[in-house]
Every structure is written in structure tokens, then in C-alpha cells.
Amino acid sequence: MSHPAHPHGSAPAPLSLSIYSPAGVYRKAAQLRRAAKHLGSLGFSATLDESALLRQQRFAGTDEQRLDAIHRVAASGVSVALASRGGYGLTRLLDRLDWDLLARSVERGTRWVGMSDLSALQLGLLAHARGCGVSWQGPLAGDDFGRTAAQGGVDDITEACFVEAMQGELEAIGFRETGAARGTQPHDGFEAEGLLWGGNLTMLCSLLGTPHWPRIKGGILFLEEVAEHPYRVERMLLQLQQAGVLAAQKAVLIGDCGGWKPSPLDGGYKLKDALAAVQARTSVPILQGLPFGHVRTKVCLPVGAKAQLVVQGRDVLVAWGHV
Incomplete structure (x- = not known):
């Protein structure tokens, strides 16, 4: 991913990053906010999607709310779309996802990152829009970046690989x-x-x-x-x-x-x-x-x-x- 030119001596603009919840509910708001703060310390401009902490039974909001969240992130032009967690829920949405919108977001440079249940979205992109670009199997916001020091903190290798991948340096x-x-x-x-x-x-x-x-x-x-x-x-x-x-x-x-x-x-x-x-x-x-x-x-x-x-x-x- 290319970055805009910046004046000599100044740092490049931080990559925008949105944390959203496409599948299972995220019950620990403090942990997700901690993840956003830590990602900010790594040079990302990290924000929580407006529906990231919703709950409907075991899901992060209703099917409609989670579908809207994915489409909202896709349309936003954000540099990194990082799932809060996996769980279960994306299978319900596959028949209704706007694959053309998702493909355009990848072509514009949005990096969709996550694993577990998010595999369904990433494999679906391969099925419906192969050639639009890549998505990334990698960490999840809460489970990986929201850990406290007592929980062992963020793994160094996980963190380094993620930063390099998002900056286009991991080969x-x-x-x-x-x-x-x-x-x-x-x-x-x-x-x-x-x-x-x-x-x-x-x-x-x-x-x-x-x-x-x-x-x-x-x-x-x-x-x-x-x-x-x-x-x-x-x-x-x-x-x-x-x-x-x-x-x-x-x-x-x-x-x-x-x-x-x-x-x-x-x-x-x-x-x-x-x-x-x-x-x-x-x-x-x-x-x-x-x-x-x-x-x-x-x-x-x-x-x-x-x-x-x-x-x-x-x-x-x-x-x-x-x-």
C-alpha cells in the first residue's frame, strides 16, 4: 500500500483502522477500547465502529445490524478493517453481503483482517471477486490487542507481523x-x-x-x-x-x-x-x-x-x- 508524500522530517499519516464486530458478541467493552488504544500507540488511527459493542443473543447485534456494519466499513475507505472477534455469525450473512462493494473496498486499499469465523467472508471474496486483491488472515482486535499486562500483553511476533503487513512490508x-x-x-x-x-x-x-x-x-x-x-x-x-x-x-x-x-x-x-x-x-x-x-x-x-x-x-x- 502506498502512502502519501509528507514533508521532510515529519511522520507519515497514520493508517486509519476500524474495529467492527461481524459475528459474535464482544462483551468486554474495556478490552476492546484497550485494543483501540494500543493500536493507536502502534501508529494507527483506530476507532470503534458504532455497532461494535451491540448484542442480540450471542451475536454482535441483529443480522441486519452486523450486515450494515460490514457494508459501512467497506464504504468508509478505511485502510484497515479489523474484526473484534470471531465466534459465529457470518454464515448467516453470506447470501446478503454486497460482494461488489467489498471487492471495491479491497481494490481501493482496505485490508480486511481477522481469522476464525471471518474466514467465511475472506473465502467468499475469493469465490465472488478473485483478482480484486488480498485479504489477511491475522489477529483479532480484542483477543490479540486488548490483553492486559496480567494477561501477558500483546505478543511481540503477532504485533510485528501485523504492523508490517498493514504497512505493505511483510513479504x-x-x-x-x-x-x-x-x-x-x-x-x-x-x-x-x-x-x-x-x-x-x-x-x-x-x-x-x-x-x-x-x-x-x-x-x-x-x-x-x-x-x-x-x-x-x-x-x-x-x-x-x-x-x-x-x-x-x-x-x-x-x-x-x-x-x-x-x-x-x-x-x-x-x-x-x-x-x-x-x-x-x-x-x-x-x-x-x-x-x-x-x-x-x-x-x-x-x-x-x-x-x-x-x-x-x-x-x-x-x-x-x-x-
Whole structure:
């Protein structure tokens, strides 16, 4: 994103940022206001959307109010549209969203940022307006920027990645593959190029067979999940495999899938076993260890960007700046 010229010695104008609530209710007003203040300290001109703290049952306002909030932010020309939280609620709105308005906002430079339930909006943009630009899987306002010092504060890596991404400076991320057995390097030397896309696994599967499903071939798919037992993660991945989605990709990157509770029926069955069962059914490399998901430390990932994937030993690089 380009910035306007400014006189020598003066700082560039801060990027405008709107915190809005497209899905679940945000009950802690103080935490959301703390997030806006912290984002201000990072150089953003941060404001809360007028309906960010509304509540209707478990939702951040009625469907109509949340729909209006998304369209209001899209029409505002704000530089960054940052969701307050995920939860559930965007699925209700997909058939009524003005995708042309959202696409125009991206083309004008608005960066839509978030994760979890927001995956539905970002994947819908790929389905309805691929080529308009990228949206960003990344932090959420309250959960990531509203933490007090007693809660551990804002994660340094999460913060740095977000600032760099919003300033147009983030061009790659790296991580160490964790899924391979110790002493092995099964994907060493692997390289691929493709469209970077993905998000929350449950949200991805919920879009299959709908008009909001993006038909991506030759892509680099990244996934994360939370509080879903490994057998459910396996079941959803097998759904993607059986639907032909995995086979159409160059690679699959697995982020954090924690927060689940073991069952006395597991008999030693864990996430690594679930992923191994899926890998046995597809020739597409499944790489684990992506620092992303419902965890404190998370990178930002441009949904819809052309990216390059390079594996050296167990080190993985995902780059999009010069592809």
C-alpha cells in the first residue's frame, strides 16, 4: 500500500483502522477500547465502529445490524478493517453481503483482517471477486490487542507481523516443520507456487457446495482449528480429500489445532495420527508447524496472493512479495 508524500522530517499519516464486530458478541467493552488504544500507540488511527459493542443473543447485534456494519466499513475507505472477534455469525450473512462493494473496498486499499469465523467472508471474496486483491488472515482486535499486562500483553511476533503487513512490508514468513518423525526430512527440497488461501477448517468445510466456495486449483492451502478433537479434524480433512479439494492443491499447511480434550476412548490416538491418516490418502504434502491459529503467536497471511513455498530440511518459507 502506498502512502502519501509528507514533508521532510515529519511522520507519515497514520493508517486509519476500524474495529467492527461481524459475528459474535464482544462483551468486554474495556478490552476492546484497550485494543483501540494500543493500536493507536502502534501508529494507527483506530476507532470503534458504532455497532461494535451491540448484542442480540450471542451475536454482535441483529443480522441486519452486523450486515450494515460490514457494508459501512467497506464504504468508509478505511485502510484497515479489523474484526473484534470471531465466534459465529457470518454464515448467516453470506447470501446478503454486497460482494461488489467489498471487492471495491479491497481494490481501493482496505485490508480486511481477522481469522476464525471471518474466514467465511475472506473465502467468499475469493469465490465472488478473485483478482480484486488480498485479504489477511491475522489477529483479532480484542483477543490479540486488548490483553492486559496480567494477561501477558500483546505478543511481540503477532504485533510485528501485523504492523508490517498493514504497512505493505511483510513479504514472507517462515517456520519449522514439526510433523515429521525426529531425524527425518520428508519434504526436504520441495518447492511449489500457487494461490495462498485457507483459514479455519470448520468454516472452510461449511462452504463446500455453496455459491461462496472458492474453486482453487494448484493452490497452497493453510488451515487451523481450535477445540475440535483430532478425529473431527481428521473427518473434516477427509471431507476435503474426498471432495477432491486436497488433490487439487500443491501443498497443505497445518497451523495450530489445539484446545481439545482427550477422550478415554482415544487409546493413544492424537492429532499426529489423524494427520498421518489423511496424508496416507493423498500425495499432496501436508506440512505441520505453521505459526497461526487460535494461539497468542500468529503470523499474517495474505489470502488470495500468489505465493512460493520452499522447504529446506525442515525449514519452510512462504513468500509472496516477488512471485
